[in-house]
Amino acid sequence: MPYAITLKCYIKSSKGSDDVRGDHLHAAFFNILSEGSEEISRKLHSEEGRKAFTVSPLFYKGSMVFSLSSLDKKDLKTKDQQLRDGDQVWFRVTLLDDSVFPVFSLRFLENPNPEIRLGLVELLVREVKVTTGKEAQWNGFSNYKKLYESAEPLDEMTLQFATPTSFKQGDKNTLFPIPELVFKGYIVKWNKYSGITIDDSLINHIEDSVILSQYDLKTLPFLEGKTITPGFVGTCRFKIKNRDKEFLKIINLLADFSFFAGTGKKTTHGMGMTRRIINH
Template sequence: MLYSLVIYFSPLKDLKPRHDLGASLHAFFYNLLRSGDGQYATELHNKDVFKPFTVSPVEMMKRDYISGPGLTGMPAAFPRGSLCRIRFTLLQARPYFHLAQYFLNHGRPFSGPHLNGIPLEILEVRVVQTPEEPGAGYTEYRHLWEQAAAARRITMEFSSPTTFRQGDVNLPLPVPRLIFSSLAAKWRYFAPDYPLHPGLDEYVEKYVALAEFNIKSALLDYGRNRKYVGFKGRCSFIVSGGDEHQELAKQVNMLADYAFYAGVGQKTTMGMGQARRLKCTGGD
């Protein structure tokens, strides 16, 4: 199973981080998970392989969020009592069950969790996608596998800085090979029952091209000399090839859908690489 949880909260004191909150968001997730199952949280933290979760940056919302999302942007500080939003995606069922148990054991609202040393009041947790909260949702790997179509145009939005490790440097550009190989690596790890075509990487290299883009660069400073430049914005890709490539085209489309949960590129457990496919009229 795949899950996307959106958590609404308010800081009980002014949250004024000196750096981007990547490490604090990472710790925030583990602390919530540890409250549900401490042993599993420790096991997961110690693994060197892919982590089965992503974390979004914190966003500050308008107070009338129940009737609509109304983002006000990403301020450098989050005042006491402000309405904030964070999104966790889970690539396996097990962490979801532990987080669900934790939230079910508390009423709403409730306080206790901390972010960057500041206590928070949890107001609401959403897992069902609605027009008011498109960031929530859940699905199955099987569903993504079976419902994939061989669309020839894919449009994606990258809502947090995205970059890729290439040797000793980072490449903050929407290169199709890097985007889809990042997604394919996670799919192969977490969904081995639905094997990708062995020629998928070669197909992407030859037949998937960047058609248009509207992106900008963004810097994340995690402190301790950890700075990352990434790209944000929208990109469209053309998926070409003949009838003999139909199955490969479907798998590229499936991976684009998977990005909503898996994230793309580096540091997806620290707020980077948040991505989703857009259903564009006349495009897909």
């Protein structure tokens, strides 16, 4: 069962630091797991290939508000902003493996005001949200069978890439949502964790049948200490030429799954945070 969990926090102590990196959040995630089960933490950390979790960057303000066309960067700390004690921040974790959620949630069930350390910064967790519904923008849960059965055979979809996204191809970074690169990652994670297999040959049909019909994207680098990874953010619309209902259903399933899976590289450090935009 996949989960998307948002954690609303306040800065308890910043100790003069203005730098919270993706590796800090990555480490904090494993520290939380270790307190519940060192065995699960070690197993997940040593896992080969696509990981069973994602972690977002640290966001500022009480919520993140998006327009359809672009990321509202008011919730992202800029270089001239300093972390201040008492500031409200939040971040997001998604889990793809059923065994991880009870271990991760144990920390927050046993302690009414848990603290999280991110480098020199200490956070006080005030609210943990997993609920789903119309008001839930970035948190929610489902199960793999429900995701599969509820996918509709629609011939177009819009995805939003909320944090810098890119794809590794050999020793190169690809800064564009080429359909087969986007959906290949979803297929790999789905097959690894869902227990409902999608035929890998589908990737060949994606290349022939899924086209990028519209996009509003811009490049935005992902900063992690001294490391800069080029990426893009924004929205894009995919059009499906293949009218086979099962193919349409699977592509829509993968688009829905992107909410939990993330897109592209470094999703465990803050890149590739994704969701489907429903056009009314």
